Amino acid sequence: MSGAAEIHIREILIARIAAMLDGCGHVAVGASSPIPGAAALLAQARSHGAMRVSVLGSTRHNFFTDGGRELFDCAAQGRIDAFFLSGGQIDGAGNINLVGIGDPAQPKVRFPGSFGSAYLAFLVPKIILFREEHTPRTLVERVDFISAPGTSGPDIYRPGGPRALVTGRAVFAFSPERAGFTLRSVHPGQTPESVVAQTGFRFDMPDAVPHTPLPDADTLALMRGDVARAVAETYPGFAAQLWDLAA
């Protein structure tokens, strides 16, 4: 569905997230995360060999050999620099909810569950929150259930935590000191006002909010070439839809 010249919004997200990963030595990506996965593979391609990427669910981009626990042990050892988390709800304090809405014992809406979020959110230095759907339903004032808290008290061991939130409309930075978000850029077609209207939580708004930069021609070419083929190995449906490319 993408022409070669037209830039898809997802390509903008991929390029923007990739830029956030610059300088990381090891980026891990959870299962079912095609946009973060593509961003990590793009960042790796641009790192000229300096970045490792582990994509859970991938065979080629997953080098763990010690079973399901290794990702978590590896994070606790300080060997993972960046990871992605999402949420059925994300609130203005950086809390994420992957469990559900209503009484957890008999929920009105049930999400899959917390996965590793309650752990990795503490131990990976750069947690990037990602949720494509940006509505008052997903970005809420207060989550119904905290799978992973955005911040912790000073007596809690926490070398890591959320640093940014990327959605289908905008990019926010997260400040652990203030336990809140600041709008950094809005994607093409959005304005600061449209983002405010679609966001259920309050956030800091600088005087000037730029548009999210578009990927340049070199980045696009890389993304649509080597990176697209690598993405297709793990996310064939996603790659086929975005780039007319099967595995």
Place this chain on the structure above:
Amino acid sequence: MSGAAEIHIREILIARIAAMLDGCGHVAVGASSPIPGAAALLAQARSHGAMRVSVLGSTRHNFFTDGGRELFDCAAQGRIDAFFLSGGQIDGAGNINLVGIGDPAQPKVRFPGSFGSAYLAFLVPKIILFREEHTPRTLVERVDFISAPGTSGPDIYRPGGPRALVTGRAVFAFSPERAGFTLRSVHPGQTPESVVAQTGFRFDMPDAVPHTPLPDADTLALMRGDVARAVAETYPGFAAQLWDLAA
């Protein structure tokens, strides 16, 4: 050095220890333990497939695949029924000393160290203490250093512990309730009195103390055949000396 007809004292020890292992599902043997190792392999040969034997340091008789920790984890899981421990000193309360004599920081005599004894003595149901040298120097009233205690208080988790002591002179049973040994049999050439004279600790003496039974012809044939060849794989020097058999 053994003729076919003459029974070596070590063969008596091997046969006697093997008899103690009857009914065990899994017997593990530590490194540098040729007599217990031979006994375990003999017991296995007589079990008609019902017994597993793990000999540390062996390639053929060691099926662990999870590294050095697996033996200890396996014991804690309750999957090892019998194990052997020795000591530079063993005392009448079943304590063993593998560390040394004198101040541990600057010892007069240093032994190698405790190995896994401080752990396995608690977790393996049937610990057989084995020390070929039976003198007042090795069997002492009170060890200088407790690597592993013979008994523990009622509030200590302890499914295992010493059950017997086999030496070059005699066989003792150990009672955890009384925290003491009872003489069960003396080997050929020994008397209860000679054993008392060579033992540094006090022990219970029944009215009648039999001689340790000699292995019968079938047992000897098995020991000198298949078992000797299996022993030679791990303890070539020992097998060569006892049975004129190299690996």
Place this chain on the structure above:
Amino acid sequence: MTGPAILDIADLGARIPDGTHLAIAPDYSGCAMAVIRTLLRRRISDLRLVAVPTAGFQADMLIGAGCVTQIEAAAVSLGEYGPAGRFNAALRTGKLAMRDATCPAIHAGLQAAEKGIPFMPLRGIIGSDLVAQRPDWKLIDNPYGSQGRDPILLVPAITPEIALFHAPAADRDGNVFIGVRRELMLMAHAARRTLVSVERIVDTDFLADEARAGATIPALYVEAIAQAPRGADPVGLFGAYGANEAALGAYAQASRDDGAFAAWLAGVDADASQTVPA
């Protein structure tokens, strides 16, 4: 020495009694789907499932058939096929006790069982509402904290009564090859009993080769084995065959509707051929 019993898959499944505390593999590892179908046909009851660490099709099917009273998992979903419909429905109607966890807590609990220790400490997690839902998770002050308070979470050992999974192959002695799927070894170490279906049983010794041995669960930990070619269908088996996407998609649809699930389950009941390995 005596190795694991070699059974057909119906007899392997029959070793799992009602009420079992049962550990199952995640969709991406070794799912014993053929054995699960024998349990479905039996309408095994009162299972308490432990997902290692997440659950998908196996759990949703068993929950839908009314076989499960409790599940501990870091997540339950059908992955790219969407929500686990029977799981969600059972939760909404209060028919299922959910013990929400997080992946490393389940791994740590199994490692505690593997090491025979009552608990394992774990960083993170504090401040998650998971902690309030889990009275068996305890907070203590780190005895090794250097200054001030340093709260740390303890999770108790998870000792499943039975671990059930599917693997590529077993050798003649009952050693089970698992490749890099080391969570299957952890399950076998942690559980009291381990039942395994395999693609094939081969006449060799996996422990004789240093490379293969390093990726093998020794027979010591395995109670019984059944040969079940394509036994992980339809979720697929690492290194052997992929997912049957049509079947998984159809199941995902059925899982979201009472009637459609009943029809799907009737199909399992009717397909007795699935109890017999090809």
Place this chain on the structure above:
Amino acid sequence: MTGPAILDIADLGARIPDGTHLAIAPDYSGCAMAVIRTLLRRRISDLRLVAVPTAGFQADMLIGAGCVTQIEAAAVSLGEYGPAGRFNAALRTGKLAMRDATCPAIHAGLQAAEKGIPFMPLRGIIGSDLVAQRPDWKLIDNPYGSQGRDPILLVPAITPEIALFHAPAADRDGNVFIGVRRELMLMAHAARRTLVSVERIVDTDFLADEARAGATIPALYVEAIAQAPRGADPVGLFGAYGANEAALGAYAQASRDDGAFAAWLAGVDADASQTVPA
């Protein structure tokens, strides 16, 4: 992606500074003897050794050359070759701080480091005089005890600055094959830095094959590799070559006498050829 540095063994050894908290493999696993000889020639100083979990020739040689101030081990001996003479002599003269441990406590301490947790509980050990010698081991009441007191020992994480060992092979990406010697993987996970000598570096990808991958340490954990054919001589390497019994026996003799050891060490100093792989 960028893999581990490929160095010669002298440069590999040069990455280990004086004062390093250094984890070394047991005699039956992967001893980097060729690298140890470069450390001996350098008279590296103030090493704090961690034996995983016991030590033999490597430790005795380094202790004899005055390179070691402290060693943590469950035992130090030359196995069937008898006592570790230099170790015993250093202890008698008070020149070495011995941290006596027991095998599973060292494994558990390394596993705690692997999991990024400050401590690990462990059954047994209580009542051993080891506990009195180890102020860093703590007794607590099991928070999961069902009734009455249930004391349990905690051991702190052991996080070596460097893990050093020898393995059969590395691939072109720096992945290191270890077979069933999983303690080497634990060392690499637990240590901050890992240096490995290997018999050979091969132009393949160990992670591509499911069997070999299951017995491989990924390059992520490895800082640098040196090719050192017969690099585990004289103790030998699992699956490759046995011990040089004459050399080990001669060393064991030398270790029991100051003058004989000095002569042995002078021989190491003189044999500069040992720094260059064949």
